[in-house]
Amino acid sequence: MTQRQSRQRQSEADALGPWFHNLHLPDGTQTAPDHPLGDFPRVKWQHLVAVIPADLRGWRALDIGCNAGFYTFELAKRGAQVVAIDVDQHYLDQAQWAARQYNLEQQIEFRRWQIYDLARTDEQFDLILFMGVFYHLRYPLLGLDLVAQRLRRMLVFQSLMIKGHAPYTATDGLGIQDDREVMNDPGWPKLAFIEHTFANDPTNWWVPNTAGAEALLRSAGLRVEQNLGYEMLICAPDPDNRSCVTTWNRAELLAATGRPWQV
Ligand SMILES: C[S@@+](CC[C@H](N)C(=O)[O-])C[C@H]1O[C@@H](n2cnc3c(N)ncnc32)[C@H](O)[C@@H]1O
Numbered sequence: 008m009t010q011r012q013s014r015q016r017q018s019e020a021d022a023l024g025p026w027f028h029n030l031h032l033p034d035g036t037q038t039a040p041d042h043p044l045g046d047f048p049r050v051k052w053q054h055l056v057a058v059i060p061a062d063l064r065g066w067r068a069l070d071i072g073c074n075a076g077f078y079t080f081e082l083a084k085r086g087a088q089v090v091a092i093d094v095d096q097h098y099l100d101q102a103q104w105a106a107r108q109y110n111l112e113q114q115i116e117f118r119r120w121q122i123y124d125l126a127r128t129d130e131q132f133d134l135i136l137f138m139g140v141f142y143h144l145r146y147p148l149l150g151l152d153l154v155a156q157r158l159r160r161m162l163v164f165q166s167l168m169i170k171g172h173a174p175y176t177a178t179d180g181l182g183i184q185d186d187r188e189v190m191n192d193p194g195w196p197k198l199a200f201i202e203h204t205f206a207n208d209p210t211n212w213w214v215p216n217t218a219g220a221e222a223l224l225r226s227a228g229l230r231v232e233q234n235l236g237y238e239m240l241i242c243a244p245d246p247d248n249r250s251c252v253t254t255w256n257r258a259e260l261l262a263a264t265g266r267p268w269q270v
Contacts, residue, residue, distance in 0.1 A: 008034045016108070023101045028075035032108045038075065038101070048077050051138075054237050055163065059134070063087035069132040069157065071122055072140035076102030076115075083114040087134065092120035125153040126264035132157055138165035138239075141220075143210045147198070148223060149263055152252050155227035155244070162242040164224060167214045169199060174218035196222035228253065 008016075016036050020026070029039035029047055044050070060066075064086035070079045073091035075098055082089050093099050099117050106112045118124075122140065135158050137151075144150045154162070175194035181187075189195065196219040205211035215223065221231050224242050228250030233241040252260040261268035 019104065023104055026075055026101060027098070028077040028101075030075060030077060030080070030105050032105065038105070051165070051237060051239070052078070052081060054235050054239060058233070058235065058241055059085070059163075061085060063134070066133040067131070068134040068136070070136045071154065072138070072143070073102055073117070074098045076105055078136050078138065079115055080105065080109055080111055082134065082136075083111045084109075087114070089115045090118060090130070090132070091115055092118045092122070092124070094119065094121050122150040122153065123264065125157055126266070128157075130157060131159050133160045135162045138163060141166040141215075142213055145212050147213050148227075149260075151223060151227050152250065152260055153264070155229055155250060156252065158229070158244055160243060162229060163239060164220065164242060165239045166220060167211070168220060168238045169197070169214055169216040172216065172218075174221065178222070194218050226250065
């Protein structure tokens, strides 16, 4: 590539800014080299690299909140067919432009979707990335239930989390007259609600502690297989612990997603 072409690439990237993902394009152009979180999200990807199968040929993947597509491109480079969704057209424009730079357009389908739009499809995905989105949801368990219902093999869940404190495990079987003080235990599964802003962002609604995140995932019918640290959990469908939304509580999910529920 000539210097002139490289300058052209850089000015196209600048025109699509601001960028949240620092992509390293094939010609060496970086989209957010001065990112406040470092070489983001490559710094996070380093902890995932060995956990995601190196060969994803034949896998169908879903990247929720794909942003500029960093993770989408990593999965596509490994051979996956990826559906990449995001609510924000600004980020989808970046991702679609970058897909052309990587020559990966054939493997990726971008959709301007809310996570809740998953209620309108029966598609199943071998691998789902649910990273950096959970805490942005006003209806987090609805989002998680929809995700879990679309999963075939492996989920990467990443959220802002409240750190510390061993999980409080004896959460079952309290009676209505029992003292609820135990729920103040720091390890009790929790979601902290953000009424106004967190990190200057009014779209940050809920921050789980680790026990809370793991309990929610289990409640959605998933097995937490690995806590990678760095707020990342690796999960798989748990056939021995099916979600209540597939059994006695199916009507609530159907009603919440505008589908007929009365038998
Ligand atoms: C913090 S960024 C995380 C981006 C990427 N997944 C990552 O981990 O680096 C959150 C992304 O989720 C998108 N998003 C927020 N709410 C969403 C929703 N309800 N459905 C789909 N995408 C959403 C935002 O537009 C943004 O691109």
